[in-house]
Amino acid sequence: MAAYPPALLRLITNLSRLPGVGEKTATRLALQILRWPREEAVELARSIASLHEKVCLCSHCLNFAETDPCPICADQSRRSDQLCVVEDPAALMAVEKSGVFRGRYHVLHGLLSPRDGIGPQELRIKELLSRIPKEGIREIILALSPTAPGEATAAYLRDVLNRSGVRVSRIACGVPMGMEIKYVDEMTLRLAIEGRRDLSA
């Protein structure tokens, strides 16, 4: 029985290591790259190869950046006493895109998940605690997903941070914009009702 050429199999194997990419998807992607003009494939290869050279972690917020401190931590117009704690750089970007938060961030690079062997030591919690006295942090907003690992992480951080005397809050859980109430699961709806905002004058 025939097989794909070795160079193609090598790429399929490498692409299969990406999250959510199985052998079938990897094969489809590899065959597509083979159809591209050669210079576009080379450009993709270069952008992957140069990624680790150029991108580092900001030593303050631990977000991916090409400078240290990153543009957000270096921005003097942002509040320096307020930290928003996020799971990863993608969550940071989502909060940043909302445009409502004008303090600084702290990236945990993960969530607690005992099942996967991820305990507090695996997250950047030590770094978070050391920032509180060093940067004079007064409020920490936990922008963690309302999922099992997000809940566990928020509960753990609440306990740890309360001991440090800093004010701790967590972003609201509720019905997302544009979603019809009848399609919302009961747990979300319960939290949305419990977290109702007073509109009385």
Add this chain to the structure above:
Amino acid sequence: MAAYPPALLRLITNLSRLPGVGEKTATRLALQILRWPREEAVELARSIASLHEKVCLCSHCLNFAETDPCPICADQSRRSDQLCVVEDPAALMAVEKSGVFRGRYHVLHGLLSPRDGIGPQELRIKELLSRIPKEGIREIILALSPTAPGEATAAYLRDVLNRSGVRVSRIACGVPMGMEIKYVDEMTLRLAIEGRRDLSA
């Protein structure tokens, strides 16, 4: 508002050009590559860069290969008078994996799709026709998907090939293995009944 670092954005842009990969998926993949050990990212980059150097089209069947002729066309134990016409290398691999076909292949590199501006000139039909006298082809099996473009291509090739005097057949459409009859759409079932095989002794 902050953005991802330029090196990350460059990779996200490049990955977004892959089929089925939108900006969100590209971002997820790029962030994952950034989490990999550097040498694994470099290996992925190298496998992409070397793809076009190493892989060419077999001048006989037009399949992707690292040699010309490809291993299948060079295999003297395979029938040389029988061609299986497929849409692309992935379809060829599927037929080959079935293990039942022992002739040679011809890859069209697409299917007719007037809506997308793909006419007979865009497919490798001229090359197919020239192989018939040159290689003494006696039978051509159309292994084309039972989709609208597959039907159109099969109908077109049937007309063209019938004029060349070669025997033309098309693989059967029917109920797939393991599928319950009650879940099969009516068009498939109709074709399966029309194409029923005689089991009488």
